[in-house]
Amino acid sequence: MKPILECQGLTKKYGNIYALSNLSLTLERGQIVGLLGLNGSGKTTLIKLINGLITSTAGQVLINGMLPGADTKKLVSYLPERSYLNDHMKVEEILSYFSDFYENFNVVHARAMLSDLDIDTHARLRTLSKGTKEKVQLVLVMSRDAELFILDEPIGGVDPAARDYILQTILTNYNENATILLSTHLITDIENMLDRVLFIQKGQLVLNATVDEIRTAKRESVDSLFREVFKC
Numbered sequence: 001m002k003p004i005l006e007c008q009g010l011t012k013k014y015g016n017i018y019a020l021s022n023l024s025l026t027l028e029r030g031q032i033v034g035l036l037g038l039n040g041s042g043k044t045t046l047i048k049l050i051n052g053l054i055t056s057t058a059g060q061v062l063i064n065g066m067l068p069g070a071d072t073k074k075l076v077s078y079l080p081e082r083s084y085l086n087d088h089m090k091v092e093e094i095l096s097y098f099s100d101f102y103e104n105f106n107v108v109h110a111r112a113m114l115s116d117l118d119i120d121t122h123a124r125l126r127t128l129s130k131g132t133k134e135k136v137q138l139v140l141v142m143s144r145d146a147e148l149f150i151l152d153e154p155i156g157g158v159d160p161a162a163r164d165y166i167l168q169t170i171l172t173n174y175n176e177n178a179t180i181l182l183s184t185h186l187i188t189d190i191e192n193m194l195d196r197v198l199f200i201q202k203g204q205l206v207l208n209a210t211v212d213e214i215r216t217a218k219r220e221s222v223d224s225l226f227r228e229v230f231k232c
């Protein structure tokens with residue numbers, strides 16, 4: 001079986017700025033991977049390249065051995081940095097839309113999670129708070145039976161009380177053979193659920209290690225290692 005994600009010599013330039021520079025990476029199936037780095041380090045650029053939303057200056061991305069395109073869209077469930085949902089739609093309407101659009105969307109799972117989170121599915125998106133909208137989006141994305149989940153800052157606007165529920169929900173609902181790649185600044189909140197972390201600095205991968213390796217070899221948490229590596 002091919003790795004779910006391979007980045008080979010990936011480079012992206014915006015004008016004279018290297019947002020990513022010769023980044024190579026292979027991710028196997030069945031792990032939760034944290035993509036960590038300071039503001040402007042290239043996390044969203046990498047995520048957009050994986051989703052085929054921008055094209056690379058050099059190098060390539062392969063998802064299950066395929067270039068990003070119509071076939072890989074079925075395998076990847078993506079939570080973007082900013083909402084793409086129509087604010088005028090009711091949550092109910094969005095559920096139907098997802099059911100029609102994605103063969104692998106599990107509406108029963110989605111409804112159960114929305115109910116646990118006390119979200120009224122008859123509400124229009126624009127009437128919901130920012131954090132509640134984020135929860136809706138995350139529920140939709142995690143309810144697809146995908147092979148690669150890419151979550152760009154999934155819990156940034158969510159209150160701390162709901163974060164644990166959401167992270168737990170992700171853990172209990174996702175298929176064990178799938179891989180989750182998530183970018184976040186909330187390292188302490190998520191580090192217990194991560195199998196692996198990637199540190200990205202100025203467009204380059206400076207660390208690719210399992211959380212166990214960090215804890216045993218360096219005898220520290222991911223959060224304290226991050227603060228050490230990225231000290232201003």
Ligand SMILES: Nc1ncnc2c1ncn2[C@@H]1O[C@H](COP(=O)(O)OP(=O)(O)OP(=O)(O)O)[C@@H](O)[C@H]1O
Nearest residue numbers: 014017018019037038039040041042043044045046
């Ligand atoms: N559309 C664009 N045009 C020009 N420069 C861009 C564009 N998008 C990103 N950049 C630049 O590329 C670099 C990487 O940005 P990117 O958004 O990937 O970082 P990030 O790690 O996701 O940051 P954050 O944590 O703040 O979201 C930054 O220097 C940024 O200014």
